[in-house]
Amino acid sequence: MTREEKSIVIQDLTTQLGENAHIYLTDISGLDAGTTSNLRRACFKAGVSLSVVKNTLLAKAMEASDKDFAELPEVLKGNTAIMFSETGNAPAKVIKEFRKKSEKPLLKGAFIEEAIYVGDDQLDNLVNIKSREELIGDIIGLLQSPAKNVVSALKSSGGTLAGIIKTLSEKEG
Template sequence: MTREEKSIAIEDLTAKLAGVSVVYLTDTSGLDAETTSNLRRACFKAGIKLEVVKNTLLEKAMEASDVDFGDLPSTLKGNTSIMISDVANAPAKIIKEFRKKGQKPILKGAYITEDVYIGDENLDRLASIKSRAEVIGEIIGLLQSPAKRVLSALLNNVEGKSEE
C-alpha cells in the first residue's frame, strides 16, 4: 500500500467513525468462508457495517477522529474487524449467536456512546443493553398501565351503575 493509499484509507475510516455512537472491535480470524459469509449476511440484515481493517490505519483514524475512544486503540493487535451500528446491543447479540457454533468472533472492545468496554468478558453485558426502541416501548407501557387501570375502573363503575 502506498503512502497515498494509506492516507485515503485513514480518511475513509475517520469519516466512518465520525458521529457514530456504536463501534465494536472483534477478532474474526480463522473463520471459514461459509461462516464469514453468514456473519456478513447477519450483520447486513441487522443494519451493521462489518469491515476487516488494518490496525495501524484504524488507530490513526481513531486519533484523527473527534470521538474519544479511550483505551480502545490498545486492543488493536492481531486480526481486527470493525462493526458499526446504530443499535448498541445488535453487534453483541450477533457475536453471541455465532459463538454458539464456534469460538469466534471474539470481542476485543466496544465504544458505545462515550463508554468504552475492553475485553470479551463484557459480551453478555453488552448484549443485555436495551436498545432505544426497547426503552421507549417500556416507558410507553409504564405510562399506559395507569391509564388502562383508570379506564377499567371507570368502565366497571359505569357498568355497575347501569345494572342498578
C-alpha cells in the same frame, strides 16, 4: 499500499467513526472463507456493517476522530474486524448467536454512545443494552399503565360519580 492510499483509508475510517455511535472491534482470525461469509450474511441481516481493517490505520483514525476512545486503541493487536450498527446491541447479538456454532468472533472492545467496553467478558452486558426503540416502548408502557388503571376503574364502577368516588377511596385505603 501507498502513503496516499493509506491517507484515504484513514480519512474514510475517521468519517465512519464520527458518524457511528455504536462501534465494535472483534477478532475473526482463523475463520475459514465459508464461515466468514456466513458471519457477513448474519451481520447484513441484522443491519450491521462488518469490515476487516489494519490496526495501524484504525489507530490513526481513532486519534484523528473527535471521540474519546480511551483504552480501545490498546486492543488493536492481531486480526481486527470493525462492526458499525444503528442499534447498540445488534452486533453483540450477532456475535453471541454466531458463537453458538463457532468460537469466533471474539469481542475485543466496543464504543457505545461514548461508553467503552473492553474484553470478551463484556459481551453479555452489551447484549442486554436496550435500543432507543426498546427504551421508548418501555416508557410508553409505563405512561399507559396509570391511564389503563383509571379507565378500568371507571368501567368497573359503572361510570357513576358515586362509583368513581368509591373506587378512588378504595384505592387510597
